[in-house]
Amino acid sequence: MSRVLEPLRAKIQTTLSGHPAGDPPWVTALEFGTDPGYFGPGSAAWAVHGDVPTLVAGIRALLTQALHPGAMAGVHDHSRYREDPFGRLAGTIRWIFTVTYGSREDAARASAWVLRLHEKVRGVYPGGNGTAVPYSANDPELLRWVHLAFTDAFLGAHRVWGKPIPGGEDAYVRDWAIAGELMGVDGPPVTAAELHDQLRSYLGVLRHDDRVEDVVRFLRRPPLAPALRSSYPLLFNAAVASLPDDLRELLGLAKPNRAVIPATGVVLRATGRLLGLPPGAEKAAIRRIERLGGATASPAA
Numbered sequence: 695m696s697r698v699l700e701p702l703r704a705k706i707q708t709t710l711s712g713h714p715a716g717d718p719p720w721v722t723a724l725e726f727g728t729d730p731g732y733f734g735p736g737s738a739a740w741a742v743h744g745d746v747p748t749l750v751a752g753i754r755a756l757l758t759q760a761l762h763p764g765a766m767a768g769v770h771d772h773s774r775y776r777e778d779p780f781g782r783l784a785g786t787i788r789w790i791f792t793v794t795y796g797s798r799e800d801a802a803r804a805s806a807w808v809l810r811l812h813e814k815v816r817g818v819y820p821g822g823n824g825t826a827v828p829y830s831a832n833d834p835e836l837l838r839w840v841h842l843a844f845t846d847a848f849l850g851a852h853r854v855w856g857k858p859i860p861g862g863e864d865a866y867v868r869d870w871a872i873a874g875e876l877m878g879v880d881g882p883p884v885t886a887a888e889l890h891d892q893l894r895s896y897l898g899v900l901r902h903d904d905r906v907e908d909v910v911r912f913l914r915r916p917p918l919a920p921a922l923r924s925s926y927p928l929l930f931n932a933a934v935a936s937l938p939d940d941l942r943e944l945l946g947l948a949k950p951n952r953a954v955i956p957a958t959g960v961v962l963r964a965t966g967r968l969l970g971l972p973p974g975a976e977k978a979a980i981r982r983i984e985r986l987g988g989a990t991a992s993p994a995a
Contacts, residue, residue, distance in 0.1 A: 717974035720788055724978040727797025730986055731979060732872050738865035743794045744976050746966040747851040750958065752783070753913060753933035755847035760909045761900040761944055762843075764829035764836045767819035770905050772831075793873045795979035805876035822901070834880060841874040841882055842893045849886065850936050855959055894940075902944055910945060925961055932958035 733739040742748075759765050792804040815831035829836065849866055852859065859866050863886040874882030883889040914930055931950040934942060935958075942949065 717978070718788075721791070721974045721978055724792065724796045724800065724975055725981045725985075727800050727982050728986075729797045729799060730983050731795065731797050732801060733794060733869060734983060735980065736860050737869060738859045738861050739794050739869040740972075740976060741859050742848055742852045742856065742866050743790060744972045745852065745856050746962040746969075746971070747855040748848065749962065749965065750855065750929055750932045750936060751848040751851035752786075753930055754851055754936055755844050756913055757910065757933060757937065757945055758843040758847055758941055759840055760906050761902065761941065762836070762839045762896065763819050763821075763827070763899070763901055763903070763905075764833070765839060766903075766905050766909070767817060767829050768815045768831050768836075769909065771817050772815045790873075791973070791975040793876065795975040797982065801873075801876060805873070809878065832878065834878065837877055838874070838879050838882070838892070839896055841870075841877060841879045842889065842896075845870050845874075845883070845889055846893055847933075849889070850938075851933070854936050854955060855932075855962055897940065900941075900944055902946055906945065910947070928954065928958055928961055 760769070789804050789808055793801040796804070809832060812831035816829060818826040818828050821827040831837075845867060848870075849863055852866075853863070864884070867886050867889050868884040871882040871884050883892050914927075916926070918926055931954045934945075934947050935950045935952075935954050937945070937947075939949070
């Protein structure tokens with residue numbers, strides 16, 4: 695790699711994983727699990743999570759999740775997203791990649807760890823009529839909302855900028871339903887149509903308020919390293935452009951110019967070449983699978 699580009703690559707890696715060079719230790723550890731994991735080469739989950747549209751999907755997921763007043767209250771009351779936004783990002787990426795590429799044991803352990811963190815995330819938020827509404831991050835319906843928003847965001851971004859998904863969109867929703875179950879979601883959607891219907895069943899609950907506006911302002915201009923600031927506005931606008939109109943309008947965001955779609959494709963392809971694909975977590979998973987004899991289990995098994 696060019697010495698000119700290496701500092702930029704290091705900045706991107708530091709932002710995403712906290713490590714400027716090489717894989718963080720938790721990625722390397724994925725090689726040593728004792729079972730093949732839920733997914734494997736050729737799976738829809740690997741195809742979506744191992745591709746660069748995830749850079750847009752992450753922003754879209756945060757925008758969507760913020761529309762639920764319970765989820766927004768948890769972020770407002772308990773998250774250190776302003777003081778340590780990239781630490782929170784790195785933790786989320788670690789969970790996603792561990793479930794996607796790790797052993798089943800690793801996936802269960804990582805999900806249980808997140809649920810334990812959620813135990814203290816509780817409180818009340820002001821309801822539409824001014825009454826105090828209790829919330830808990832481990833409330834089944836709040837867990838469902840976060841899962842739906844995540845799945846919709848990653849599928850939606852991949853639909854615009856990704857390659858064809860093995861088995862189609864339903865295969866990805868079905869794969870990632872396993873992550874929902876690990877997080878305590880009862881009956882997560884297993885088709886794209888079910889995902890759409892379940893997500894929109896929340897429209898009567900979702901709302902835009904000052905807290906949402908604050909998060910939108912933060913996501914529009916996060917405290918990035920100077921080397922990354924020039925390209926980030928394009929990624930933010932791409933996330934907004936990829937949103938369904940009803941969610942985008944709830945967020946109070948105008949639809950970006952259509953030119954953002956091809957321009958984002960150029961940036962994502964360049965970023966993919968810069969970072970190198972597939973990701974290190976996928977390479978570690980392949981080494982684990984080969985060590986265990988090359989067999990991969992069906993996600994439904």
